[in-house]
Amino acid sequence: MVKFGFHVSVSKSIDLAVNRAQEDRCESFQIFTRNPRSWAFRKLSDIEIDSFKQKRIQAGIDLVFGHMPYILNLASPEKDTYKRSILGLKPDDIIVISVGRLTKEKGYYDLFRNLSYLVL
Numbered sequence: 001m002v003k004f005g006f007h008v009s010v011s012k013s014i015d016l017a018v019n020r021a022q023e024d025r026c027e028s029f030q031i032f033t034r035n036p037r038s039w040a041f042r043k044l045s046d047i048e049i050d051s052f053k054q055k056r057i058q059a060g061i062d063l064v065f066g067h068m069p070y071i072l073n074l075a076s077p078e079k080d081t082y083k084r085s086i087l088g089l090k091p092d093d094i095i096v097i098s099v100g101r102l103t104k105e106k107g108y109y110d111l112f113r114n115l116s117y118l119v120l
Helices: 016-023 046-059 079-089 108-119
Strands: 005-007 028-032 063-067
Touching: 016 028, 016 046
Parallel strands: 005 028, 028 063
Antiparallel strands: none
């Protein structure tokens, strides 16, 4: 069954995303797990996390997608960007679907290097 949803804001607190999804009558939704254009991130409090989970259950929304920040690029040929991208995954504890942008210079080598990291 197809579920209807949008990308919703987590502004002020992640649990408010559930409220926003409900206002738009979403059956699922997507959120950025943190600021999409910055290496910095704010650790979520246990209260925020618990409130998010509770609201999601009460709303009957069982499907939520976490969108990794744009700045992370697991296909980067730049060693610093690659290393920061790997380290940047850890705070979210997420599964990555998009490994970044491939370049002509390294192409598939970077793709396979990154997929092997994700499988380990």
